[in-house]
Amino acid sequence: MEKDNQGILWEVFIQVKAGRPFKHVGSLHAYDKEMAMQSARDLFTRRNEGNGIWLVMADDIVSSQSVDDEAFFDPSNDKVYRHPTFYKVPDGVKHI
Amino acid sequence: MNQSLYEYCLRLGDTPLILSQRIGEYCSKAPHLEEDLAITNVGLDLLGQAENFLTYAASIHGTLSADELAFKRKEKDFRSFHLVEVPNIDFAYVLVRQFFIDVYHNLFYTSLCNSKDITIAGISKKSIKEVRYHLQRSQDWIIRLGQGTEESNLRIQYAIDELWMYIDELFHDNEIDNKMTQVGFGVSNNALKSNWLNMVTSTLNDAGLSTPENIPYTLQYGKDGFHTEYMGYLLAEMQHLPLLYPDAKW
Numbered sequence: 001m002e003k004d005n006q007g008i009l010w011e012v013f014i015q016v017k018a019g020r021p022f023k024h025v026g027s028l029h030a031y032d033k034e035m036a037m038q039s040a041r042d043l044f045t046r047r048n049e050g051n052g053i054w055l056v057m058a059d060d061i062v063s064s065q066s067v068d069d070e071a072f073f074d075p076s077n078d079k080v081y082r083h084p085t086f087y088k089v090p091d092g093v094k095h096i
Numbered sequence: 097m098n099q100s101l102y103e104y105c106l107r108l109g110d111t112p113l114i115l116s117q118r119i120g121e122y123c124s125k126a127p128h129l130e131e132d133l134a135i136t137n138v139g140l141d142l143l144g145q146a147e148n149f150l151t152y153a154a155s156i157h158g159t160l161s162a163d164e165l166a167f168k169r170k171e172k173d174f175r176s177f178h179l180v181e182v183p184n185i186d187f188a189y190v191l192v193r194q195f196f197i198d199v200y201h202n203l204f205y206t207s208l209c210n211s212k213d214i215t216i217a218g219i220s221k222k223s224i225k226e227v228r229y230h231l232q233r234s235q236d237w238i239i240r241l242g243q244g245t246e247e248s249n250l251r252i253q254y255a256i257d258e259l260w261m262y263i264d265e266l267f268h269d270n271e272i273d274n275k276m277t278q279v280g281f282g283v284s285n286n287a288l289k290s291n292w293l294n295m296v297t298s299t300l301n302d303a304g305l306s307t308p309e310n311i312p313y314t315l316q317y318g319k320d321g322f323h324t325e326y327m328g329y330l331l332a333e334m335q336h337l338p339l340l341y342p343d344a345k346w
Contacts, residue, residue, distance in 0.1 A: 006128055007128075028130050029128065029129075029130060030130060031240075034236055035236065035240070038134065038232070038233055038236070039130040039131075039133075039134060041229075042130070042133055042134040042137050043130065043133055043134075046137060
């Protein structure tokens with residue numbers, strides 16, 4: 001197979017507006033930060049999707065491994081007391 | 097009808113129109129996916145600018161629409177610069193052509209924002225935001241490829257040297273330019289030349305590329321209706337569908 005020469009893989013996060021969290025929207029290839037930022041702008045924000053962009057090199061992301069799933073995530077399944085579901089949420093509280 | 101203003105608006109519309117057509121041809125041919133989307137986005141911005149100016153020209157004319165101006169005029173009625181008619185020979189040509197026009201557009205629209213014609217001023221203010229970004233992109237590429245490999249430097253320099261013969265046309269003023277400048281509607285192209293040269297030379301220096309000597313224009317000007325040998329083929333493709341199926345809708 002031909003060697004992949006598309007550059008570094010970057011993960012793109014977009015913020016819809018100031019104060020809101022950055023959300024993962026996709027990935028792209030670029031050779032450096034500047035090019036990655038320009039491509040992210042052209043690929044992901046042309047239709048008013050947001051006004052903040054974060055870029056992270058995919059290699060720098062530490063990710064959980066799917067082989068660990070059972071040991072990692074299952075034990076939280078049966079511990080309902082870890083969720084604040086026994087409280088009544090007052091009317092008018094948003095973003096919960 | 098104000099004939100000079102109409103003519104002037106055709107010029108303002110035709111250069112972005114023809115360049116957007118060239119960029120449209122390049123769709124799916126850029127070196128990688130991200131660049132393909134980015135360069136076609138630039139083309140769409142330019143098409144928007146062309147539409148705005150041609151819509152205004154059509155309103156001055158009174159009986160023609162912007163679509164008719166774009167798709168039913170003949171070659172000699174177009175007012176575009178020769179530089180934007182040059183084919184997409186390779187990525188270096190596409191990029192250098194874009195960089196030269198981006199620098200020109202930045203200077204030109206910045207001045208044209210002060211036009212006493214409020215429609216021209218309005219379109220210029222909207223367009224300047226777009227071309228500022230176009231320039232940032234093309235300038236980065238010039239530096240990147242100039243400083244890249246021996247091969248990339250060679251090919252960018254080759255495109256610069258080949259396209260340089262079209263530069264002097266950008267700064268030519270004729271009767272209509274002078275008239276429009278005098279009434280405060282237009283801008284003198286000649287007045288932009290030294291800034292253009294400074295900006296281009298400084299980027300080329302940063303990129304490790306050399307700026308060619310000035311080449312006096314020997315061709316008849318695009319704004320007078322004279323075009324390169326490439327123009328007829330470009331129009332044939334651009335106008336093919338509307339001429340074959342007039343007023344087709346989809």
